[in-house]
Amino acid sequence: MMALINTYGITILPIIPASNQLADFYVAENIIPTRFRLDGAHIAIASIHRLDYVLSYNFQHINRVKTKLLTDRINHEMGYGAIVICTAKEVLEDEQSNKEEFC
Numbered sequence: 001m002m003a004l005i006n007t008y009g010i011t012i013l014p015i016i017p018a019s020n021q022l023a024d025f026y027v028a029e030n031i032i033p034t035r036f037r038l039d040g041a042h043i044a045i046a047s048i049h050r051l052d053y054v055l056s057y058n059f060q061h062i063n064r065v066k067t068k069l070l071t072d073r074i075n076h077e078m079g080y081g082a083i084v085i086c087t088a089k090e091v092l093e094d095e096q097s098n099k100e101e102f103c
Helices: 002-008 017-028 034-048 065-077 088-102
Strands: 053-055 084-086
Touching: 017 034, 017 065, 034 053, 034 065, 053 088, 065 084, 084 088
Parallel strands: 053 084
Antiparallel strands: none
16 A cells, blocks of 8 residues: 555645644544544545545445534534545546536
8 A cells, every 4th residue: 555655646635733733623523433533633624625535435434424413513613624525436526526517
């Protein structure tokens, strides 16, 4: 996996104090279980860096309705934008349907 970072020029987003605070808030609000705080950090880092999407196949703590709704609410309250949590397949299907519309 590490080799893919260089091969594809993947940007590694830094963990900053604000992302740690946001992840802790997700845990404090019982959105993410304490022992899976790293899952909350995944969402928080993407939110802090104002990404559009978090792609995840983690259906236990990240890609589930409760997490999607409540992280959106907290992000809004904390001054961050909404972030779409979905699978890579959902994004690819959307891209394919957009191409078909323009052909």
